[in-house]
Amino acid sequence: MYTFLGGLLILISGYLFYSKYIEKQFGSEADKTTPAYAMQDGVDYIPMATWKVYLIQFLNIAGLGPIFGAIQGALFGPIAFVWVIFGCILGGAVHDYVSGMISVRHNGAGLSEIHGMYLGKSVQKFMRVLTVFFCVIVGVVFIAGPAKLLAQLTPNTFGVMFWIFVILIYYFLATILPIDVIIGKIYPLFGAALFFMAIGVGGSIIFKGYSIPELSLTNLHPQNVSVWPMMFITIACGAVSGFHATQSPMMARCLKNEKDGRKVFYGAMITEGVVALIWIAAGLAFYGGVPGLGKIVLGKAGPAGAVFEITRTLLGPAGSVLVLLGVIFCPITTGDTAFRSARLALAEILKYPQEKIKNRLVLAIPMFAIAVFLTFVEFPVLWRYMTWLTQAYAMVTLWACSVYLYQKEKNHWLTTLPAIFMTAVSISYILQAKEGFKLQAGFSNVVGLAVALFFSALFYLKMKKSNSVCLEKALGE
Structure with missing residues (x-):
């Protein structure tokens, strides 16, 4: 219990204090005109109330991530608390804030464009293709699942194909209509519902007398899955997730004031961390520890079964x-x-x-034509690659943020240290995972660390060369 409550306090303190330091280092300015006003077009660039932008950003980056990922991450035991708490404050929230604010400073630029500005044209070309592909695949994956559930809950007349068609129409409208028409109206409601569901579950765990395990650094995973690097990939949303930076430019185009960026980007990530922490605690407490949780999560019911049982039991009909x-x-x-x-x-x-x-329409129609085709393709292996891609995105984005901070003569270590860490995680994982090269774990981890150190040296040399060029120009003038 003390570990859980202490973790919540640390997350809140991270927002109250550390985020202000990050904001100061970035140098946000209250009187600087934001893209929402400078490029207002009534479609994508629209000034919106800060509370709306915050809730939309929260739902954009969260979804089911901090629930399902946290439940699966809880199988490692209470050590998962550590990753969520410090990963969120020092890694994920910093990643979200700095990348989001860089987008604000560059007229709401997308992630691949930011990569190009600070990591070079070659990286930009690769990330452009990968970002579009990634976003389309994420969209496609989240068609069939909800459609199947809706088909089970409605009369037989409304089968899976009917609901796939309905969801595709909704996706199409949400993609082409001004952001304040659909997303701006329903997202705040769903974002609030997701947060209050977590608060209800967390409160019930505490006040109904469940025992939340205290901190232990022992790996308790029932299948003996190693903490490094597997836990850091399993729990992405709620700690560090590169997918967030693909979504942030949407809100960077709606922010009224640069000073609101701390609430929206850093604050939404801390909120997601709170949700993840609650669900780790709920999974461990409700099932009496890892063995009980493992039986349902690793069985046929899966994470969804655990979430349904926990919420229905703790919150009753409202929970369902x-x-x-x-x-x-x-x-x-x-x-x-x-x-x-x-x-x-x-x-x-x-x-x-x-x-x-x-x-x-010129862009959306071909994109959705491809999406309709992909809807009929099975994605189990492909989606497992997506979990790795989220962390690989974080790795690349953090390096871009480090270049930005270095060039602005700010404390680049705020993003460089997380970049080094996420590089080691991402490389180690893909080398040993069954979706990757299936190499021996020890060898993969050593190579992952070596690549992280190599990238660090490359970053240092690039910045040193950049300083030399700037000095030569200054002397020439």
């Missing part, structure tokens, strides 16, 4: 409604913004203005 809301609508709200992000990325790549509906 919230579960349905989460399991069905949270994936849908991830899918629609993924498609919208893909459209925005394509528009940037092609330098194709999006004010006119005709222009949006």
Whole structure:
């Protein structure tokens, strides 16, 4: 119990104090005109109330991630608390804030464009293709699942294909209509529901007398899965997730004031960390520890079964409604913004203005035609690659943030240290995972660390060379 409550206090303190230091280092300015006003177009660039932008950002980056990932991460035992607490404050929230604010400073630029500005054109070209592909795949994956659940809950007349069609229509409208028409209206409601579901579960665990395990650094995973690097990949949302940076430019285009960036980007990530911490505690406490939790999560019921049983038992009929809301609508709200992000990325790549509906349709129609085709493809292996890609995205984005901070003569170690860590995690994982090269774990971990150190040296040399060029120009003038 003390570990859990202490973790919540540390997360809140991270927002109250550390985020202000990060904001100071970045140098946000209250009187600087944001893209929402400078480029206002009534479609993607629209000034919105800060509380709305915060809740939309929270739902954009969260969805089911901090629930399912946390439940699976809890199988490692209470050590998962450590990763969520410190990963969120020192890694994920810093990643989200700095990358989001860089987007604000560059007129709401997309992630691959930011990579190009600070890591070079070669990285930009690769990340452009990968970002569009990634966003479309994420959107497609979150069509079939919710459609199957809706088909089970409605009369036989409304089968899976009917609901796939309905969800695709919704995705299409959310992708092409102004952001305040659909997303701006329903996202705050779903974001609040997701948060209050976690608060209800957390409160019930505490006040109904469940025993939450205290901190232990012992790996308790029932299948003896190693903590390094597997836990850091399993728990992405709630700690560090590169997918967040693909979504942040949408809100960077709606932010009224740069000073609101701390609430929106850093604050939303801390909120997600709170949700993840609650679900780790709930999984361990409700089932009496890892063995009980493992039986359901690793069985046929899976994480969804655990979430449904916990919420229904702790919150009663209201809990069942919230579960349905989460399991069905949270994936849908991830899918629609993924498609919208893909459209925005394509528009940037092609330098194709999006004010006119005709222009949006030119990009959206072919994209959704491909999505319809992909809906009929099985994605079990492909999606496992996506879990790795989220952390690989974080790795690349953190390095880009480090270059930005270095060039601005700020404390680049704020993002460089997390970048080194995530590089080691990402490389170690893909080398040994069954979705990757299936190499021996010890060898993979050594190579992962070596690559992280190599990237560190490359970063140092690049910055040193950049300083030399700047000095030569200054002397020449």
